[in-house]
Amino acid sequence: MNVSWTARSRLLGARRRTRFGMAFLLALIAVVLLVDLGADANGSEAARCARFAADAQDRRAEPVVGSGDRVVVLGDSWSAGLGLDDPADAWPSRLAGRVSVDAFSGSGFSRLASPCAGACFAQRAPRAVSGGADLVVVEGGLNDVDQPVAALRAGFTRVMRALEAPRVVVVGPASAPARAAGARRVDEVLAAMASRYDAAYVSTLDLDLAYLDDGLHLTARGHRELGDYVAQQLAALASGAHTPTPL
Missing domain, CATH: 1.20.5 (Single alpha-helices involved in coiled-coils or other helix-helix interfaces)
Structure with a gap:
């Protein structure tokens, strides 16, 4: 045993x-x-x-074309023209003036909207306006939909402090199908922050734009639609008749 x-x-x-x-x-x-x-x-x-x-x-x-005021666009992949055959055809090309673009795909107001170093708007703002600017158009928000409101507000504040321009216009996020759920919250925060800093705000939330199959980026037609709408709002602001009504 x-x-x-x-x-x-x-x-x-x-x-x-x-x-x-x-x-x-x-x-x-x-x-x-x-x-x-x-x-x-x-x-x-x-x-x-x-x-x-x-x-x-x-x-x-890219060479600066056009004439008139120096317009600087600070933005994300929409301003970069991601997905277009020719990025130079992105929506800023529809604006009047001498337009230059500082755009980084995936970036936003929030510091952590993008994992890429130095990509957020505030970090790029000094470089964007280093050549001078009569008007700065800050476009974005779709990459901030998953960021805390506090981070979005802090990022907006840093951008405004970094910019040295007599006029700043903020163009908020449209309701891109892939991120429509969070776009409205970002739109509300950006509108409130723009008011706090006396910056004009252009909401694009209700625009019916044409998107690529990813439901996030614009087609060439979508860029034309957005660019023409923003150009219309900038002209209205210049004349004192700003009426941000969707197309």
Whole structure:
């Protein structure tokens, strides 16, 4: 009996060690996979940020055309023309004046709207107006839909403090299908903050724009619609007859 019991105990111990070893091996494999996935995600994110930075540089390098007031557009992927065959056809091209664009895809008012370093509006604002500006148009908000209200307000404040321009107009987010649920909240916050800082606010929430299949970015027609609407509102502001009525 003692021999049989000892053998059985040894067998059970061996089984436990085998199970423990298998569990340890599976856990180790899981950790390795997670590390690999994290590395892939970080690599993809870094590549995306690098691509957006290159696109932003290309937009800033475009020659300034037109005549009249110096107009600086500070914005996100809509101002960058992401998804267009020619980014130069993005909505700012419909504005009057000598228009220059500082746009970074995925960026917003909030510091963490984009994971890319130096992308938020406030960090780019000094560079955007370094050549002077009679009017600054700040366009964005769709990348802030998942950010806390406090972060959005703080980001707006930093932008206004960083800008040195006699006139600032803020163009809020439209109801892009992919982010319509959060756009209204952002619109309300931006409108209130613009009023606090005596900046004009143009709401685009109710515009019926044409979108790409991703439900987030505009088609060429959508850019024309948005650009013409903003140009109309800027003209109304200049004449003192600002009436932000959707198309």
